[in-house]
Amino acid sequence: MSDKKSPISSSRRQFLVGVTAAGGMAASGWGVALTPTSASDPTRIQGLASSALGGRSPHEALKRMPAYNFLSLTPLESLHGTITPADLHFERHHGGVPQIDPTRHELLIHGMVNKPLKFSLDDLKRFPSVTRICFIECSGNFNTRAEEKSSPQMLCGLTSQSEWTGVALSTLFREVGIQPKASWFLAEGSDAAVMTRSIPLDKAWDDALIVYAQNGEAIRPEQGYPMRLLLPGWEGNTNVKWLRRLELSDAPFMSREETSKYTDPLKDGTARMFSVVMDARSVITSPTFPQNLEKGWQEIRGIAWTGRGMIKTVEVSVDGGKRWQVARLQGPVMAKAHTRFSLPWHWDGAPAEISSRATDETGYIQPTRRQLIDTRGRGSQPYHLNPIMSWIVQAGGQVFYKAEPWA
Amino acid sequence: MSMLRSFTSGFTLLLILVNSTLAADHDLPVTFDLGRPVTAGEIAAWDIDVRPDGTGLPEGRGSVQQGEQIYREKCIACHGENGTGGPFDTLVGRLPEDAFPFALNPGAVKTIGNYWPYATTLYDYINRAMPHNAPGSLGNDEVYALVAYLLHKNDVVPEDTVLSADNLATIIMPARHRFVPDNRRGGPEVR
Numbered sequence: 001m002s003d004k005k006s007p008i009s010s011s012r013r014q015f016l017v018g019v020t021a022a023g024g025m026a027a028s029g030w031g032v033a034l035t036p037t038s039a040s041d042p043t044r045i046q047g048l049a050s051s052a053l054g055g056r057s058p059h060e061a062l063k064r065m066p067a068y069n070f071l072s073l074t075p076l077e078s079l080h081g082t083i084t085p086a087d088l089h090f091e092r093h094h095g096g097v098p099q100i101d102p103t104r105h106e107l108l109i110h111g112m113v114n115k116p117l118k119f120s121l122d123d124l125k126r127f128p129s130v131t132r133i134c135f136i137e138c139s140g141n142f143n144t145r146a147e148e149k150s151s152p153q154m155l156c157g158l159t160s161q162s163e164w165t166g167v168a169l170s171t172l173f174r175e176v177g178i179q180p181k182a183s184w185f186l187a188e189g190s191d192a193a194v195m196t197r198s199i200p201l202d203k204a205w206d207d208a209l210i211v212y213a214q215n216g217e218a219i220r221p222e223q224g225y226p227m228r229l230l231l232p233g234w235e236g237n238t239n240v241k242w243l244r245r246l247e248l249s250d251a252p253f254m255s256r257e258e259t260s261k262y263t264d265p266l267k268d269g270t271a272r273m274f275s276v277v278m279d280a281r282s283v284i285t286s287p288t289f290p291q292n293l294e295k296g297w298q299e300i301r302g303i304a305w306t307g308r309g310m311i312k313t314v315e316v317s318v319d320g321g322k323r324w325q326v327a328r329l330q331g332p333v334m335a336k337a338h339t340r341f342s343l344p345w346h347w348d349g350a351p352a353e354i355s356s357r358a359t360d361e362t363g364y365i366q367p368t369r370r371q372l373i374d375t376r377g378r379g380s381q382p383y384h385l386n387p388i389m390s391w392i393v394q395a396g397g398q399v400f401y402k403a404e405p406w407a
Numbered sequence: 408m409s410m411l412r413s414f415t416s417g418f419t420l421l422l423i424l425v426n427s428t429l430a431a432d433h434d435l436p437v438t439f440d441l442g443r444p445v446t447a448g449e450i451a452a453w454d455i456d457v458r459p460d461g462t463g464l465p466e467g468r469g470s471v472q473q474g475e476q477i478y479r480e481k482c483i484a485c486h487g488e489n490g491t492g493g494p495f496d497t498l499v500g501r502l503p504e505d506a507f508p509f510a511l512n513p514g515a516v517k518t519i520g521n522y523w524p525y526a527t528t529l530y531d532y533i534n535r536a537m538p539h540n541a542p543g544s545l546g547n548d549e550v551y552a553l554v555a556y557l558l559h560k561n562d563v564v565p566e567d568t569v570l571s572a573d574n575l576a577t578i579i580m581p582a583r584h585r586f587v588p589d590n591r592r593g594g595p596e597v598r
Contacts, residue, residue: 377510
C-alpha cells in the first residue's frame with residue numbers, strides 16, 4: 001500500500017504502533033508514546049518504529065556556526081573521536097554553494113596531455129577506488145582578534161575530517177597521458193566564483209585524489225558535490241570543490257586566490273606564495289569555553305594534525321607552559337589526519353592555564369604566538385597561523401580562552 | 408568433525424591459491440578506456456584562464472574611459488567611488504615609494520596597485536567571477552576596459568591606455584618583485 005493511498009498518515013501509524021504494542025498499559029502512558037524522547041521510563045513503553053532516515057537525538061543540538069554567508073565553523077568542542085559528521089563539516093565558498101545535477105556534470109582534463117578527455121561521475125566510479133581519512137583545514141583558520149568568551153568552534157572551527165572516497169588523480173592523469181614538460185595543473189570549480197588554483201604536478205603523483213564520497217555517502221553540496229579535488233595536508237582552498245576542469249601546463253597560472261589572497265607577507269618585504277602545506281597544530285577541545293569544571297578528575301582532550309605527515313607527540317601543560325606532559329595519542333595515528341589526544345587531569349580547584357603543543361614527524365614543534373609574530377610580523381595574517389592556544393580555568397571552574405593581542 | 412574441519416581448511420587454502428592465480432589476470436592496466444574524447448570547441452568553451460604570459464587573452468579591447476563607465480554602472484556598489492570605501496575589497500591605492508609594509512602593519516590595506524603581482528590575474532578574475540550579482544556576464548571588451556580603468560586608477564597605466572591581448576601581459580605590476588615561492592622546508596624551523 002503506497003503512502004498516498006494509506007488512510008493513516010505515517011505519524012499516525014507511528015503513534016498506533018506505540019499504542020498497540022503498549023497493550024493494556026495504563027492510559028497515562030499514551031501521551032508518553034506520542035513523544036517517546038520524553039518518556040520517564042523508556043522500558044515501559046514501545047519506542048518509535050523503524051524509519052527510512054535516522055536523525056540525531058532531539059537532546060543533541062549540534063550546529064555549525066555560519067558567518068558572512070560564505071563560511072560556517074565546525075563545533076570542534078562538541079565532537080568526539082576524529083571524524084566530522086558530514087553535515088557539520090566546515091564551509092568556505094567564494095560564490096555560494098552551487099546546485100549541481102550530477103548527470104550533467106563532467107570533468108575535463110586537457111592542456112599538456114596526449115588525449116584530452118571528459119569524465120562523467122559514472123566514469124570516475126568505474127576506476128579503481130581509493131579511500132582515505134584526512135583533514136581539510138582552511139588556511140585562514142585562526143581568529144587573531146578573539147575575545148576570552150570564545151569556543152574552539154569560534155576560534156578555529158575551519159578544520160574538519162572525513163573519510164573520502166574517489167579515484168587517484170594519478171590514475172586519471174595516466175588515462176589522458178601527461179606530456180613530459182608539464183609541471184603544474186590548474187584546478188577549476190563550477191561554482192559562481194569559477195574557483196581556480198594552480199597545483200604542482202608532483203602532488204598528483206604523490207597522493208591527490210578526485211573524490212565523490214564523504215563518510216560513506218556522496219559528498220555534501222557544501223563540500224563539492226558531485227566531485228572535488230582532495231590534496232591531503234594542503235590548505236583548504238586548493239581542494240577545489242565542484243571540480244569541472246584540470247588543465248596541465250608548464251607554469252603556475254597565478255590566479256587571484258594564490259596571488260592576492262592566500263599569500264604570507266614576510267618581514268623582509270616579500271610575500272610567500274604557494275605555502276600550501278599546513279604546518280602542525282593542536283587544539284584543546286575540552287576543557288574550553290563555555291564549560292564549567294567541577295573539582296576532581298577531568299580528561300583534557302583535543303585534536304592535533306599536520307600536513308607534513310604524522311603527529312609524533314602532543315604535550316599538554318596545566319601551568320601556563322612551565323612544565324609539559326606527554327598526552328596519549330588515540331591510534332591509529334594517520335598521516336595528514338586529525339589525531340585525538342587526551343590526558344587525565346585531577347583539578348584541585350586552583351586557577352590553572354591549560355595549553356597543548358604538537359610535534360610532527362619532521363621535528364616541527366607547534367610555535368607560540370610570540371614565535372609566529374616575531375618570525376613573520378604582526379601584520380602577516382590571517383593565513384597559515386597555527387599558534388599554541390591556552391585556556392584559563394578560574395577558581396570557580398569557569399573556563400575562558402586566553403585572549404592576547406596579536407602584537 | 409575433525410575430518411570436516413581439515414576438509415574445510417584445505418578447501419579454503421585451495422580457494423586462496425586459485426584466487427591468487429586469478430589476481431594476476433587483474434593487474435591494473437595503464438589506462439581503462441574510460442572518459443570521452445572532446446572537441447576543440449568543447450575545450451574552448453571552458454578554457455577561460457589567462458596566464459601571466461598572456462596565454463588565454465581573447466580578442467577585444469577596452470579603454471580607461473569605457474572602463475570608468477562600466478565601473479560606475481556595475482562595480483561601484485560593492486567597491487566604492489574610485490575603488491575605495493565600498494563594502495567589499497578595496498581595489499585602488501599605492502603607497503609612497505611602493506612600500507610593502509604588510510607583514511609589520513596589520514592596518515595596511517592590500518590593493519591591486521600595492522599587492523597584486525600580475526595584471527593578467529585581473530582579467531582572469533573579473534572575467535570569471537565578476538560582477539558578483541551576474542558572474543561571467545561581461546564581454547571581452549568590457550573586461551579589457553575595466554582592467555584598463557582599475558590599472559589607471561592605481562597609477563599603473565596612463566589615462567589614454569587601450570588594453571588588448573597585445574599589451575596587457577607586458578604590464579609589470581608594482582609589487583611583482585615582492586613575491587617569492589614557499590621557503591618552508593619542514594623540520595624544526597618555524598618560518
